[in-house]
Amino acid sequence: MDQLTTLCPENSFKYNSTLCACNPGYYYYTKTGRCAALEAAGSGDWVVGTGVGTGPTFLETLLPLGSVESILQSEVAVVRATVVAVLVWLAFCAAVRFGRTDGGRTVWFRLRWKIGCLDHRFATKHLLEEHKVVTKRKTELGGTCSVASWILFVGLVFALLYQIIAKRSIEVHRVRPANAPDLLSFVNDMEFNITTISSMSCLNLRGLENLVVGAPGFIDYKVSRLSSYVSYTCYNTTHGPTISLKCNNCRVPRGNYYISWQFVDLPNNPASSVGFQFNLSAKDHGDDRHVSFVSGTLKSGSYAYDQPVTFRGPELNILKVHLFPQIFSYLDNLKIIQPLFHDFIPGSYLSEVSDLKASVQSFKDGLMNLTLYISYMSDYIVEIDKESIFGIVGFLADIGGLYAFSLVIFLYFLLLCESRIKELRNEDNVMRIIRNQRRAQQNWDKLRKYVKYTWGRSNLNLTCRSGRKRQGSAMIDSLCRTRFLHEKKINIFPAAILTDTIRSTDSDGPISTGFSNV
Numbered sequence: 001m002d003q004l005t006t007l008c009p010e011n012s013f014k015y016n017s018t019l020c021a022c023n024p025g026y027y028y029y030t031k032t033g034r035c036a037a038l039e040a041a042g043s044g045d046w047v048v049g050t051g052v053g054t055g056p057t058f059l060e061t062l063l064p065l066g067s068v069e070s071i072l073q074s075e076v077a078v079v080r081a082t083v084v085a086v087l088v089w090l091a092f093c094a095a096v097r098f099g100r101t102d103g104g105r106t107v108w109f110r111l112r113w114k115i116g117c118l119d120h121r122f123a124t125k126h127l128l129e130e131h132k133v134v135t136k137r138k139t140e141l142g143g144t145c146s147v148a149s150w151i152l153f154v155g156l157v158f159a160l161l162y163q164i165i166a167k168r169s170i171e172v173h174r175v176r177p178a179n180a181p182d183l184l185s186f187v188n189d190m191e192f193n194i195t196t197i198s199s200m201s202c203l204n205l206r207g208l209e210n211l212v213v214g215a216p217g218f219i220d221y222k223v224s225r226l227s228s229y230v231s232y233t234c235y236n237t238t239h240g241p242t243i244s245l246k247c248n249n250c251r252v253p254r255g256n257y258y259i260s261w262q263f264v265d266l267p268n269n270p271a272s273s274v275g276f277q278f279n280l281s282a283k284d285h286g287d288d289r290h291v292s293f294v295s296g297t298l299k300s301g302s303y304a305y306d307q308p309v310t311f312r313g314p315e316l317n318i319l320k321v322h323l324f325p326q327i328f329s330y331l332d333n334l335k336i337i338q339p340l341f342h343d344f345i346p347g348s349y350l351s352e353v354s355d356l357k358a359s360v361q362s363f364k365d366g367l368m369n370l371t372l373y374i375s376y377m378s379d380y381i382v383e384i385d386k387e388s389i390f391g392i393v394g395f396l397a398d399i400g401g402l403y404a405f406s407l408v409i410f411l412y413f414l415l416l417c418e419s420r421i422k423e424l425r426n427e428d429n430v431m432r433i434i435r436n437q438r439r440a441q442q443n444w445d446k447l448r449k450y451v452k453y454t455w456g457r458s459n460l461n462l463t464c465r466s467g468r469k470r471q472g473s474a475m476i477d478s479l480c481r482t483r484f485l486h487e488k489k490i491n492i493f494p495a496a497i498l499t500d501t502i503r504s505t506d507s508d509g510p511i512s513t514g515f516s517n518v
Contacts, residue, residue: 025308313348
């Protein structure tokens with residue numbers, strides 16, 4: 001970056017009295033008009049992948065498997081969420097037990113009763129005693145454990161489904177020696193894009209003309225025109241000039257070959273760079289669905305330099321790329337060349353402001369060389385096949401194992417609690433007694449209201465004619481003065497109310513005895 005101005009932006013220095021240049025590790029970012037660090041060009045992570053895949057399956061067409069995978073990022077997250085849900089449920093049930101029952105009138109008692117009604121898995125005699133019949137019983141602890149076991153089972157099933165979706169098959173790689181006919185059958189479309197992150201443009205480019213095959217002094221050494229093998233272009237981007245090398249329907253020559261170019265100083269625009277971006281891809285000719293690629297950004301940490309640097313000088317910056325022939329057997333023997341970014345050998349670089357200032361003020365270091373070294377690993381061919389690890393029998397077996405696991409773990413917890421805490425052994429009887437008494441009181445209140453609104457308030461005299469207080473329950477005392485009404489209008493009493501009252505007072509002795517005497 002150079003400006004004919006006396007004011008230089010941040011992270012820059014002045015040279016030749018009127019020009020500005022960015023500090024080592026910074027370049028002039030035209031989008032913002034400032035000196036930006038290398039991180040502005042990208043994350044710097046290398047991304048490598050085969051990129052080989054097929055279209056959506058029938059199951060993926062019907063179900064949103066992609067959405068499920070994005071929600072369930074990992075099995076660990078699903079298991080953690082399941083454990084948290086179980087703990088929240090157990091904490092809720094423990095908190096409900098501290099509430100007052102108050103004869104079955106409070107909301108806490110109703111919640112405890114409903115939790116006991118959820119006891120479907122453990123609704124038996126939990127403490128198994130010999131020579132006694134196993135009785136059906138529903139307890140609050142059983143309902144708690146039943147729901148907790150279902151939560152655990154459902155969570156583990158979701159984790160199993162995620163595992164099946166994410167890892168339903170494995171790739172098997174086999175390596176075999178390659179012969180000439182096998183190598184000739186690899187016809188790919190390849191594209192190499194290399195961006196020099198800098199404030200330069202394609203006007204600084206020189207020397208992108210030749211392709212060197214082999215090494216000097218060896219029998220296979222030769223120099224050819226680059227245009228006879230690939231088509232190449234240079235175009236400007238916001239991060240610097242990009243060299244694009246394309247080869248359509250081509251066979252990669254065996255051995256090693258080199259493509260070199262350089263950037264030179266222009267007036268008010270010295271040749272320098274802070275890093276490189278690369279994107280290398282290959283695909284079978286005529287098949288646009290399957291692509292092998294490697295991409296990333298080279299920065300200071302990529303080549304063992306912790307401090308920011310600027311590349312400038314005569315020494316070569318070498319990008320080493322390996323090409324591997326691969327055959328995908330599960331895709332009708334699809335043949336793709338896999339590019340692999342193997343190494344980066346840095347050339348001349350500067351890390352101090354004073355050194356960079358002295359370099360841009362002289363013309364002897366006014367260039368930056370870059371070489372793409374490509375090695376075709378043609379001795380062996382990698383054959384890739386997929387083996388499915390998913391089957392309906394294995395899936396059902398996994399489901400059964402998860403069900404048994406969730407059942408056994410909470411059954412053990414339930415038995416452990418009942419064996420150590422004696423109050424839990426008869427909690428179902430206590431809850432039923434409270435509920436029956438509450439129902440009997442409600443039915444008795446209904447009966448009193450019926451008598452009140454049928455015969456009037458004057459007939460509800462709670463004392464007997466003889467003046468002697470009757471012994472027994474409250475119901476007997478209330479009905480002793482209305483016996484003649486019962487005898488006169490016996491058909492008026494609704495049978496349903498009396499029946500419900502008698503049924504609801506089976507556990508209340510005095511009330512039942514009172515009705516038998518009416």
